[in-house]
Amino acid sequence: MNTSVVMKFGGSSVETIEKMRNVADRIIRKKETFINIVVVVSAMGKTTNQLLELAKQASKYPSKREVDMLISTGEQVSISLLSMILNEKGFETVALTGSQAGIKTGGIHTKNKILDIQPSKIQKHLEAGKIVVVAGFQGINEEGDITTLGRGGSDTTAVALAAKLGFLAEIYTDVEGIYGVDPRLYPKAKKLDVISYEEMKEMAFLGAKVMEPRSIEIGHRYGVEIYVASSMSEASGTMIKEVKTMEEKSITGLSVSEKVMMVTIKHYPNKAIDIANLFVQLAENEVNVDMISQTPSSNGHLTLAFTASADDLEAINEVLERILKIYPNVVTDKNVNVAKISVVGTGMRTQTGVAAQLFKLLAENDIEFKLVTTSEISISYTIDKIHIKKAVEVISDHFGL
């Protein structure tokens, strides 16, 4: 049995000294049966956002290198304090920044990737019997500059460390595991005991907020089984791992993303170069376009519709203004009253007719959808926000989520 583990605690679990003491007790109980424990923590509560707010006050476009230096202090504070608390409770501990933990990243800032981990310092402290507390979310690049890993970076740190060290990975969060449907939307939702990497990745990409897809990707690639559970309760959680079964459920989960906007562009020239131009400009403005549909209309023009994160509103507006200058006849429309509802299941690969069942369900319940996209193991619909509740209920009931 593997008696070595990386335990990760997010910002809400270490929001206050009091909550940190609970986290410490949790770690100490784990120490009864485990030999090597590495703990990865995020910044306390909303610290990262508060620091970003300060950066905004300092500069409209703050240097990303300095933003990383600034926000990385958040985890440095939490690892120091958690290490002190564990120490106070009688355990040998050591806190390590991302740099000290040997977490090497690429050169870019604020959205970096882990290139490699040089774990010699972690291993030295583990061999000395210490609980090693590592700052999540951060690393160091070749220049010796502090870098950060973007949203969900602490999960990435934890899973990457588990992969490098050959440890188990346990992600403690404010939910009790992974649900087929968000229990806030569908109170009857069932917690999953197991979910495959693939399904979890789709779920994560599609808006389930439990874990970032990047960390699942690393877990998948290196075969790290990731256990997700509540930091507050002892209830059993969900294991994310390779699942190979003879019979699969057609649908494992349903996720809803409300931070969506749909943009419709009418009378746009129906030429490949013009269409490409639109999406190149959106990409250059860092708009992450999600679902796309295009319908030809008369006179060599077409109607384009796409969805993106509602956070990108400003960036999208900039692009649309430029587009209107080039093509003055174009008519644009932005709709933020939409949501994306997605169903995920590796079973879709082998079971046909899932899409048909879904179309039928929506039609029977008078839920119109605007855009549809499908992947090998998922189907997503854009619907009006007012229909979310009903859509979640009928789909969850039908597929027993």
Added chain:
Amino acid sequence: MNTSVVMKFGGSSVETIEKMRNVADRIIRKKETFINIVVVVSAMGKTTNQLLELAKQASKYPSKREVDMLISTGEQVSISLLSMILNEKGFETVALTGSQAGIKTGGIHTKNKILDIQPSKIQKHLEAGKIVVVAGFQGINEEGDITTLGRGGSDTTAVALAAKLGFLAEIYTDVEGIYGVDPRLYPKAKKLDVISYEEMKEMAFLGAKVMEPRSIEIGHRYGVEIYVASSMSEASGTMIKEVKTMEEKSITGLSVSEKVMMVTIKHYPNKAIDIANLFVQLAENEVNVDMISQTPSSNGHLTLAFTASADDLEAINEVLERILKIYPNVVTDKNVNVAKISVVGTGMRTQTGVAAQLFKLLAENDIEFKLVTTSEISISYTIDKIHIKKAVEVISDHFGL
């Protein structure tokens, strides 16, 4: 002319983003005539104390290594923000932590010393035309652990950098320079244009809060002239440097320390070993004993009196309790209603009679003193706190401070 400078700004000068903008303007004005600018900053306002408060909540006796990791985030935040602000104003800048700036310290924590500075990274950025913003107060030890330099550490960082780089040192603070007497105690006090390293060191040791003695010591050893001025006004400040004049004022400055306590121990055995034992125990409890007097009394006993910082009250109590167990007949008394008043001047070396003049002044004004100590260039008296104002006035008037 030296066109390279290290400018240091303390916590009160960078307390808010708004104050940081003033600091940035100050730096930018300097850039009009100077080529190479290194800026050293402390943590914003009371940040360090707030972080120490968190540490106290986390653990009664927090690990000093983790305390350093925790409090060093304070400067990391301020350098990031100041760099962003300078950048916003159109200047190329880079923020460097103590570690990145190559500031190497010894192994101990929270009160470390700079062993060496490896300035290659700073020099590289200066050559690229950047304003380099360095975190004061912090460094890195051989283990790669973050260390801090104790109170006044940012002054030490600034002067040590100036020494290593061959730059001028400018310390910007919340006073307009060095005064012979604290203007809050003696409104007629005159600002000094120049003060010698030696006098400044005595003044600093004796309680003047403008600069830490350690940084003056480094300036003295490496011949770095240190300019002290207000961060808020353009008024000229005070230069601390080697002063060689034919005729010296007998007294340059007067300082008052109110955070003093006097301990009297009566009926203590008059044996060298017992006396040594007392002071060894005080030292082991990290009590910094300042003035000492001993008076033999009858029967092989004596009366010992010493002063120490009022902050050491708890540590002193511990020692006194132990002493009372060993020597039950001893009678102890602690008096916190005392202050130490000191006069400083290199002129005392060549001019006799300064002590006599002082004794006479105090006697004429009915100011009793309890303990006296003298160094080559200073005389200190312990007096009752209620006499501070009068003593400051008569001495300052007499010597024209």
